[in-house]
Amino acid sequence: MRKLMIVCEIEEKDRGMAERMAKVALWCVQYKPESRPLMSIVILVVIAWKERLPLCTMKSWNNTNLWSLNFLYYLQILAIEVVLQGHFFYTFLSNVRYWQVFVYAMIVIVAEVHRIIAQLRNRTISLEPQFLPLFMVKFLDDMDREKPNKFTSQQLRIATNNFNTLLGSSGFGSVYKGIFSNETMVAVKVLNGTSDKRIEEQFIAEVSTIGRTHHFNLVRLHGFCFEKCLRALVYEYMGNGSLDKYLFNDNKLLGFEKLHEIVVGTAKGIAYLHEECRQRIIHYDIKPENILLDMKFSPKVADFGLAKLCNRDKTHITMTGGRGTPGYAVPGLWMPLPITHKCDVYSFGMLLFEIIGRRRNLDVNLPESQEWFPKWVWSKNEKREMGGLMIACGIEEKDRGMTERMAKIALWCIQYKPESRPLTSIVVKMLEGLDEIPTPLSPFPFLSVEASNLRSICPHDLGNGLQPESWTVETSWGDSILHPNVFVYAMIVIVAEVHRIIAQLRSRTISLEPQFLPLSMVKFLDDMDRAKPNKFTSQQLRIATNNFNTLLGSSGFGSVYKGIFSNETMVAVKVLNGTSDKKIEE
Known part of the structure; x- marks a missing residue:
């Protein structure tokens, strides 16, 4: 690598980064598709969270049948060659047979000719009138429905039969079943x-968060209504309801494998909110009641009434009011202290315990050693007696490995220090068996026999153990577990529960009092639109581009022109082209 660094003018201080990128590149261009890593793995490797990809040598390509490689594969190699200013081609020449180089060169020439022809075709824009095929009309209609729509109160009253079928209610509102004229x-x-x-x-919390996200494991927002007489959100209908009704009854309709799938899907949804959105979204209320199941029992995270957007460079947020549900939320959420997105990881850990046990975490009707389920799981894990816990929870022996893995992950998720809790993307990898799970630290070492007799609702760790470095992001006291002052914590829980009950009672009536929209809401609705x-x-596009006058660039897929709308918004208009109408539509 030293010789390569000299040729490419890479400084010695960047050696580690260069070697890592080279390894990743060599794995990405492997001949067999199954040998190439997932992009999520590539990301983890590049940012040094993981160092598991072995070095691939160029000599292994000598035995590769280059005739059978995919055409696009050569174009990718050509792109790498251009980026590295020819150094890759030099390395390639020194490691493959002469006839292979000849074949490679011929394919590159053909590809280049094809690209030039496509560019020449791009310079003309077809003006022939034509009718849209039926499937294209349907596709455009589907795209139009993908974005949140603004409904009128009259439309929603008709769809819900004047709010006749109540599906459920919470502190944030009542949910009614509806059917639109297109059977949706x-x-x-x-x-x-x-x-x-x-x-x-x-309203702003839900629309500004879930209205801007698209993920299979997040409930989809169809639209909203914000009028004088009605403020409502319109979501996709989830046929199997919420997860809690499958966990806390004697009729075990869902097997443990299906529950594991639900856990993985939920974690993927939260990981998307935390790590993949343009702005990080903190949910603040992860619990079984907010995990909805579609007709195939695929999980979708719902209820973003407490959610908050935050910039990625802002690691801490100071809350001004209580958030979350007692038993799932970190107690620090009720204090005006800085918190991080790791509070969702804690709530997910509490959810994970309830999925393992198919019971509420706190059950005073059980023996004292079992009444606080997370503490009991830690005790069994520490003594290596998970078999007894599996019997009590009705888990079969064939699911032992899955159970132990989920229990360890749950123990990591509820760690006292936020930086000790893993990122949700790491949780997904551990749940899927792609990452090893370190031996968890105790979340409850401070609890003595006397302390446990106080029946604390949420005992926590004050230890200073070490955790995997890849999990560390930031430190915060706000979503840490506070010092175990049971009386103070109990009072916080009581006040929060009373507030929740009052909100539920108020949710049973729909305010119909007329009022004017404040200017801030008008601006928000315009921004969402x-x-x-x-x-x-x-x-409109011909006017904006001055009849496609300023060409910015072109490729095999189309030409890009500069445009300016009447409100001074500058845009880039890409005119698609292809060898056929079918190709353009694709």
């Missing part, structure tokens, strides 16, 4: 709160 089933959530300001905060993809006419 929806769940209409009518917002309520102690004041108009509170309703507006809930602009955030969704719009359908433009050809005339």
Whole structure:
């Protein structure tokens, strides 16, 4: 690698980074598709969270049948060659047979000719009128429905038969079943709160978060209504309801493998919110009631009434009010202290315990050693007696490995220090068996026999153990577990529970009092309307681009022109082209 670094003018201080990138590149261009890593693994390797990809030598390519390689594979190699200014081709020449180089060169030449021809075709824009095929009309309609739509109160009253079928209610609103004229089933959530300001905060929290996300494991927002007489959110209808009704009854409809799939899907949804969105989204209320199941029992994280957007460079957020549900939320959420997105990881850990045990974490009707389930799991794990816990929870022996893995992950997720809790993306890898799980630290070492007799609702760790470095992101006291002052914590829980019950009682009525929209809400609704993809006419684009006058660039897929709309918004308009209409539509 030293000789390569000299040729490519890479400094010695960047040696480690260069070697890592070289290894990743060599794995990415492997002949067999199954030998190439997943992009999620590539990301972990590049940012040094993982160092597991072995070095691949170029000599292994000598035995490769280059005739059978995919055409695009050669184009990727050509791209790498251009980026490295020819150094890759030099390395390639020194490691393969002469006839292979000849074949490679011929394919590159053909590809280049094909690219030049495509570019020449790009310079003309077809003006022939044509009718859209039926499937294209359907596709455009589907795209139009993908973005959150603005519904009228009249439309929602008709769809819900005047809010006739109540699906459920919470502190944030009541949810009604609805059916639109196109047979689409929806769940209409009518917002309520102690004041108009509170309703507006809930509305903005949900629309600004879930309205801007698209992930299989997040419930989809069809649209919203914000009128004088009705504030509502329209979600996709989830046929199997929430997860809690399958966990806390004697009829075990879901097997342990299906529960494991639900756990993995939920973790993927939370990981998307934390690590893949443009702005990090903190949910603040992960619990079984907020995990909805579709007709195939695929999980979707729902209820973003407490969610908050935060910039990625802002590692801590100071909360001004209580958030979350007692028993799932870190107690620090009720204090005006800085917190991080690791509070969701803690809640996920509590959810994981309830999925393992198919019971509430706190059950005072059980023997004292079992009444606080997380503490009991830690005790069994520490003594290597998971078999007894499996029998008590009705888990079969064939699911032992899965159970032990989930228990260890749950113990890591509820660690006292936020930086000791793993990132949700790491949780996904551990759940899928792609990452080894370190031996968990005790979340409860401070609890003596006397302390446990106090029946603390949520005992926690004050230890200073070591954790895997890859999990460390930031430190915060806010979503740490506070010092175990049981009386203070119990009072916080009682106040929060009373507040929740009052909110539930208020949620049973729908406010119909007329009022004017505040200017901030008008601006927010306008911003949301602009955030969704719009359908433009050809005339609008011709005016914006001055009849496609300024060419920015072109490729085999189309030409890109500079444009300016009447509101001074500058855009890049890509005119698609291809060898056929079918190719363009694809």
